[in-house]
Amino acid sequence: MRAAPTSGRLPHTGARAMSQTETGRRPATRRNRELFLLIIAWGLGVLGTLQVGWATGEGTPQRFWITASVVGVLALLAHIIVRWRVPFADPLLLPLATLLTILGMTMIYRLDVAAAQRAIRNNSPPPTPDVYSQLIWFAVGVTLFIVVLLILRDHRVLQRYTYTAGLIGLALLLLPLIPGLGATINGATLWVRFGGLSFQPAELAKIALTIFFAGYLVVKRDSLALVRVRFLGIGLPRPRDLGPIVVAWVFSLGILIFQRDLGTSLLFFGLFVAMLYIATQRRSWIVLGVGLFAVGSVFSYLAFNHVRVRVQVWIDPFAFADTGGYQIVQSLYGFANGGMLGTGLGRGYPQLVPFANTDFVLAALGEELGLVGFIAIIMIYAIMVQRGFRAAVAVRDPFGQLLAAGLSITLALQIFVIVGGVTRLIPLTGLTTPFLSYGGSSLIANWILVALLLVISHRARQPIPAVEPIPEGATQVVQR
């Protein structure tokens, strides 16, 4: 009767005494592996930047070792904080994000060199290099990353701020529309400008709205999942339950109309539909979402000129090679020039693509690193998204599951939209490439996103603290 079961089947209350002594029960933290990967990432950055210098004939860049050590110290700092605050967190997320940021900075530096050389050829004043401002944004991003890890012990706290997060997200999205504050750059009203600094609030809005969706769906998912009306053979939700999805749809259309931004609008609607599906496990939501998306697409194609131009350019970019299709055509030429192994950093012509360091940073990397390097980058993104979903599967509370899944979906959708756009799989939309592209808002927002995923994965992998057994004998036992 009292035979002690073998350790493998112990209920956790029984495992309490053993959890300290028996190393097998304690999940490996793999923090050393994280450090190792971080060092590789840093080394790759050094090698890449030096390679740019050698290949372009610039030699070792100015202030190179200072810049490199700043990057190294930032990464190390993040690592130490992770060791301290979230020791059981996923070991891959931080190195992956760091490597992408470093790769992005290498490419931004490479484009700086190209711009400087062109300025010399044209006898114009040298442009200010972008790589240092990117470095500052990286520092800000890591700082916020650390702040999130320090403040947020438990992601479930965020559930309390469901509606606050929703409100903040909405406000951030609407901010650029305020006259005097918003700024229209390249046709999209996405920026907020004050005091010489421009900021893209939609990047932060995506995190706030993911928190809101997660908190909202945790509460509502039962009614959204269980109550159905049969219609044409498929179980559809009741009309009154359609409210949220319709609101999300109208809202994304609003972004498309008033801010003229295809990418953000797609991102939010896709995020909401995917999270609805994950929360309810009902395929009908996907059917509905795709249907609404199709309606919205046709409508916006017919109603808005800028959407129509994008689609036409997508179908036949070479017909518009001198006008609207110039960018995508140059991007395709870049990929073709890169071929399998790439031209090597510093040896291609990525500067020929307009906005090579923001929207088209992947085209620049694709040219200079080739298909082999490009696939490596896609793999890095894929592993990152997988890690996010892994945390979602492992974490025990439904809010954490939805939040981690939502954040991973944000990343995945954004990467799909931008990679698809750059390679002409889908019409081009202006979304930033997470971690890689030049720009503060995107970098900061994505580092916060990684911090949130780390907190969730820490909670997921952390051994469960044992419950103190209630002292026996005090209660009376009734024999039946």
Place this chain on the structure above:
Amino acid sequence: MTELGLTLVRMAFLAGLWLFVIAAVIVLRRDLAQPKDVRPTNSAAPAKRTRTPRPPKQPKTAKPPKASRSTRDTKTSGPTLTVVDGPLVGTVIPLGTTQITIGRAADSTIVIDDDYVSSRHARIYPSEGAWIVEDLGSTNGSWIDRTRLTAPTVLPVGAPLRIGRTTLQMSS
């Protein structure tokens, strides 16, 4: 820098990039292999999925390695508690030397995600060679057969213990 040197550096960079990816995939593989003994093998979970949108999760360490539908083919030594009905059907919990707790709270030994179950619903603990079940002031009560528990009661072998929509059965 010579052309040869540049080509070598270029290849080294690509190799380094893939080294990183492969090192990451190795970590990933280990992680995928690890939870096999930790996750529940709940045979009835897929069938129940339509009713409960998300099969409730138990704390990791509380998982028995193999859970089967009936107690007869378990190889546990000593008494076990089997879930015979409800969302967790098929789960077998070995009764060791410490108490187990049942409830909706995430730190319970058996986490039941059921609206009729309180956060800390009941506990089962050993006393003088028998197992005692005690209701921890739950809203909907714990029942043995048709009797609602009002005081700590010896859990008879084979008697159905009902908690919410879940029925448990002890076997020695």
